[in-house]
Amino acid sequence: MTAQPITSPRPAADGAGEALLSVRDLTVTFGRGRKAFRAVDGVDFDVYPGQTVGLVGESGCGKSVTSLAIMGLLPGRGNTVGGRVTFAGEDLLSMPADQLRDRRGRDVAMIFQDPLSSLNPVVPLGVQVAEVIERHKGRNRSDAQQEAAAMLKKVGIPDPDRRLKEYPHQLSGGMRQRALIAMALACEPRLLIADEPTTALDVTIQAQILALLKELVSESGTALIMITHDLGVVAGLCDEVNVLYAGRIVERAQRHDLFATPRHPYTGGLLASIPRLHEERGRRLTPVPGSVSDNIPWEQGCAFAPRCANAVDVCRQQTPTLVPDRDAVGDDRLLRCHNPLTANPVDDTPTVEEDAR
Amino acid sequence: MSTPDPTPGSGPAAGPGETGAGTATAEHDVLLDVRGLKVHFPIKKGLVFDRTVGHVYAVDGMDLQIRRGETYGLVGESGCGKSTFGRAILRLEDLTEGQVLFDGTDLASLKGEELRRQRRHMQMVFQDPLGSLDPRQTVEQLLLEGMRAHGMTKDRDAHERLTDLLREVGLPRTALSKYPHEFSGGQRQRVGIARALSVDPQLIVADEPVSALDVSVQAQVINLLADLQAELGLTYLLIAHDLAVVRHISDRVGVMYLGALVEEADADDLYEAPLHPYTRALLSAVPVPDPTVEDTREQILLVGDLPSPANPPSGCRFHTRCPWRQETRCDTERPALRTVEIDGVAGSHRVACHWAEQIASGELQPHAVTVSGVTDPTLTTHDDDSALGAKDTAYPTTDGG
Numbered sequence: 001m002t003a004q005p006i007t008s009p010r011p012a013a014d015g016a017g018e019a020l021l022s023v024r025d026l027t028v029t030f031g032r033g034r035k036a037f038r039a040v041d042g043v044d045f046d047v048y049p050g051q052t053v054g055l056v057g058e059s060g061c062g063k064s065v066t067s068l069a070i071m072g073l074l075p076g077r078g079n080t081v082g083g084r085v086t087f088a089g090e091d092l093l094s095m096p097a098d099q100l101r102d103r104r105g106r107d108v109a110m111i112f113q114d115p116l117s118s119l120n121p122v123v124p125l126g127v128q129v130a131e132v133i134e135r136h137k138g139r140n141r142s143d144a145q146q147e148a149a150a151m152l153k154k155v156g157i158p159d160p161d162r163r164l165k166e167y168p169h170q171l172s173g174g175m176r177q178r179a180l181i182a183m184a185l186a187c188e189p190r191l192l193i194a195d196e197p198t199t200a201l202d203v204t205i206q207a208q209i210l211a212l213l214k215e216l217v218s219e220s221g222t223a224l225i226m227i228t229h230d231l232g233v234v235a236g237l238c239d240e241v242n243v244l245y246a247g248r249i250v251e252r253a254q255r256h257d258l259f260a261t262p263r264h265p266y267t268g269g270l271l272a273s274i275p276r277l278h279e280e281r282g283r284r285l286t287p288v289p290g291s292v293s294d295n296i297p298w299e300q301g302c303a304f305a306p307r308c309a310n311a312v313d314v315c316r317q318q319t320p321t322l323v324p325d326r327d328a329v330g331d332d333r334l335l336r337c338h339n340p341l342t343a344n345p346v347d348d349t350p351t352v353e354e355d356a357r
Numbered sequence: 358m359s360t361p362d363p364t365p366g367s368g369p370a371a372g373p374g375e376t377g378a379g380t381a382t383a384e385h386d387v388l389l390d391v392r393g394l395k396v397h398f399p400i401k402k403g404l405v406f407d408r409t410v411g412h413v414y415a416v417d418g419m420d421l422q423i424r425r426g427e428t429y430g431l432v433g434e435s436g437c438g439k440s441t442f443g444r445a446i447l448r449l450e451d452l453t454e455g456q457v458l459f460d461g462t463d464l465a466s467l468k469g470e471e472l473r474r475q476r477r478h479m480q481m482v483f484q485d486p487l488g489s490l491d492p493r494q495t496v497e498q499l500l501l502e503g504m505r506a507h508g509m510t511k512d513r514d515a516h517e518r519l520t521d522l523l524r525e526v527g528l529p530r531t532a533l534s535k536y537p538h539e540f541s542g543g544q545r546q547r548v549g550i551a552r553a554l555s556v557d558p559q560l561i562v563a564d565e566p567v568s569a570l571d572v573s574v575q576a577q578v579i580n581l582l583a584d585l586q587a588e589l590g591l592t593y594l595l596i597a598h599d600l601a602v603v604r605h606i607s608d609r610v611g612v613m614y615l616g617a618l619v620e621e622a623d624a625d626d627l628y629e630a631p632l633h634p635y636t637r638a639l640l641s642a643v644p645v646p647d648p649t650v651e652d653t654r655e656q657i658l659l660v661g662d663l664p665s666p667a668n669p670p671s672g673c674r675f676h677t678r679c680p681w682r683q684e685t686r687c688d689t690e691r692p693a694l695r696t697v698e699i700d701g702v703a704g705s706h707r708v709a710c711h712w713a714e715q716i717a718s719g720e721l722q723p724h725a726v727t728v729s730g731v732t733d734p735t736l737t738t739h740d741d742d743s744a745l746g747a748k749d750t751a752y753p754t755t756d757g758g
């Protein structure tokens with residue numbers, strides 16, 4: 001295996017050369033001075049056209065703050081954003097507000113867990129979708145309305161002409177999420193950020209929405225950042241997966257590699273924690289002990305060390321860095337760990353290449 | 358309150374051993390016996406006259422038996438009536454119809470002190486530990502409150518008991534003087550479980566006990582529930598929407614759709630050979646944390662949403678979304694929960710589908726489903742995308758629909 005710098009562009013499946021979005025050393029700090037809290041702590045990743053990149057991790061690890069920072073949607077006060085976010089060659093973080101607003105919606109769109117909060121409750125759905133189309137595609141009202149109906153139909157909302165006249169509260173959660181996806185897609189964005197888009201939905205509705213997102217990526221080449229805590233969703237949808245812990249990426253791998261051969265003890269712990277439909281019943285789960293409140297600061301060592309079964313002395317003394325993981329099975333893997341797993345805790349398959357052992 | 362129809366010849370006095378209805382429970386020790394349970398909520402309109410304009414049929418004919426010492430998992434989509442059912446068992450909702458026998462006694466026949474005493478044997482654990490715990494009470498006060506209500510603090514070992522409880526649920530002694538907000542989500546759920554256990558119950562109704570927790574913490578609580586059951590011989594009714602979690606800890610599983618069971622079986626049987634079209638769709642929709650499985654499995658994508666429980670479909674409640682729906686019976690005749698004679702299917706496996714045998718044998722094939730006269734486009738545009746896997750199983754272009 002040849003050495004690779006961390007930031008080397010990895011072409012997506014369709015061979016597109018350059019990253020569409022490139023995030024470097026993204027840092028978000030809430031508060032100041034002694035009370036300062038780093039929610040996102042030096043996050044790097046790239047997204048290529050047509051690629052789906054997953055950000056996974058437990059509650060509070062910084063997934064939403066990362067996406068809000070990229071979109072320039074964090075409230076201006078009380079937080080400091082550092083690093084660089086480059087979209088199609090332009091720096092988003094230093095872009096003037098009005099220009100950024102224009103990018104948002106047209107080039108980059110976002111969908112959230114709670115669709116109701118992103119819809120205006122007193123404006124009929126049709127008007128809201130049509131407005132987005134008018135604004136970003138410069139259509140007149142009646143063209144925009146026709147397009148809106150076509151979009152709703154495309155995302156699987158039956159009887160779109162009737163639905164367009166309804167208000168958000170008249171729709172079910174699944175319908176609202178579809179409507180939001182329709183709005184996001186109406187402008188044919190090049191990048192879509194989906195923050196737990198199906199977490200509030202039933203599995204049968206979730207399956208519909210995930211199918212829709214998959215189709216979108218494969219048909220239109222939209223790049224997708226999928227934010228979720230559900231490893232099942234990641235397994236079916238993402239090309240590349242980033243596992244976050246306490247504001248930092250602790251492991252990155254291609255989807256098959258990550259699940260077959262997790263290397264970070266936290267990733268392994270997550271996988272060993274989930275009951276599975278496709279395994280013998282009653283296996284004792286081996287959860288990660290404790291909770292994130294046991295973390296130590298990254299400056300002191302590995303934040304995960306107090307919960308980690310693999311922890312050795314150096315873990316509490318030296319901050320591990322995110323470096324290429326050359327011992328692992330699979331290419332282009334990154335890992336932040338002093339004493340990584342050598343076997344998958346779920347089924348004991350070795351996670352390192354033969355010659356490295 | 359009237360005697361429910363599907364209870365052949367067993368009045369309120371019938372003991373657990375005398376249950377009939379082909380449910381194969383006769384040889385089991387039934388702790389909780391629910392018969393024809395209905396809970397309907399009136400929909401009121403008008404400020405002055407308060408007219409009842411309709412009903413939400415939240416629970417609409419539930420029959421199930423829970424055996425002493427087992428874990429019964431209840432699954433189904435949001436709004437299908439799971440929580441209402443759990444609350445009705447504990448008499449936290451008025452029953453519109455039907456009866457609940459706990460250890461052979463109909464709670465409706467009890468009053469005052471007797472009712473309170475019976476209630477002690479059934480406790481509830483909720484999804485949102487913070488919402489269900491009084492924020493102004495310390496853990497000690499929270500735990501003592503329940504015990505006091507049932508006269509269990511009179512003996513001198515109340516404090517010893519508190520310490521035991523905390524140890525059982527894996528909290529440090531120091532937790533006693535803390536308030537709920539000082540704990541993490543997982544710890545709060547441990548407090549909630551300790552509170553339920555504090556009165557020494559036999560049955561615990563756990564309503565989405567791990568849904569709000571991170572997966573690593575969720576696994577801790579699942580293990581805790583299993584340990585407590587082994588140690589204390591508890592019986593669980595576990596209500597959850599996560600099918601993998603339910604399968605993991607349940608002995609038997611019931612699948613609910615719009616107020617009633619559509620299928621019930623031993624956990625392994627249900628997951629290996631789901632008979633009801635809804636169960637099949639539900640199981641196929643669960644994302645599996647294994648890319649190899651995800652890439653190859655076939656999904657049955659359902660169309661549309663759960664219909665409103667205020668206006669449930671006629672006949673089989675699932676017929677509006679069912680890929681196997683037939684021209685006859687499905688929309689006119691409500692299928693009963695029944696055992697079937699199919700090779701390899703256990704006698705304890707019950708299903709409420711007119712066509713279960715023909716679907717299992719493959720004689721009937723699934724077809725496209727239309728909603729409000731509009732074919733769902735997400736389902737028809739997938740034909741060239743095998744990754745979605747929907748085409749072979751659920752939606753071949755056939756005439757049926």
Ligand SMILES: Nc1ncnc2c1ncn2[C@@H]1O[C@H](COP(=O)(O)OP(=O)(O)OP(=O)(O)O)[C@@H](O)[C@H]1O
Binds near residue numbers: 064065229
């Ligand atoms: N406006 C804010 N002010 C202060 N702290 C904040 C703010 N927003 C988020 N945080 C903190 O930043 C951390 C990361 O939050 P974030 O919302 O990104 O988590 P997440 O990974 O999206 O979690 P979840 O899965 O619960 O959505 C958390 O500890 C959170 O409490």
Ligand SMILES: Nc1ncnc2c1ncn2[C@@H]1O[C@H](COP(=O)(O)OP(=O)(O)OP(=O)(O)O)[C@@H](O)[C@H]1O
Binds near residue numbers: 413434436439441
């Ligand atoms: N007190 C009430 N008055 C009127 N309707 C109610 C009441 N409680 C519940 N309902 C309705 O009854 C139906 C069943 O609700 P229930 O909470 O039992 O569902 P559930 O299966 O627990 O759903 P979830 O998975 O979302 O918790 C829903 O349509 C709900 O809106």
Ligand code: SF4
Binds near residue numbers: 306
């Ligand atoms: S660096 Fe050490 S403490 Fe951190 S996860 Fe790896 S082994 Fe555990």
Ligand SMILES: [Mg+2]
Binds near residue numbers: 063064065195
């Ligand atoms: Mg979030």
Ligand SMILES: [Mg+2]
Binds near residue numbers: 439440441564
């Ligand atoms: Mg509920």
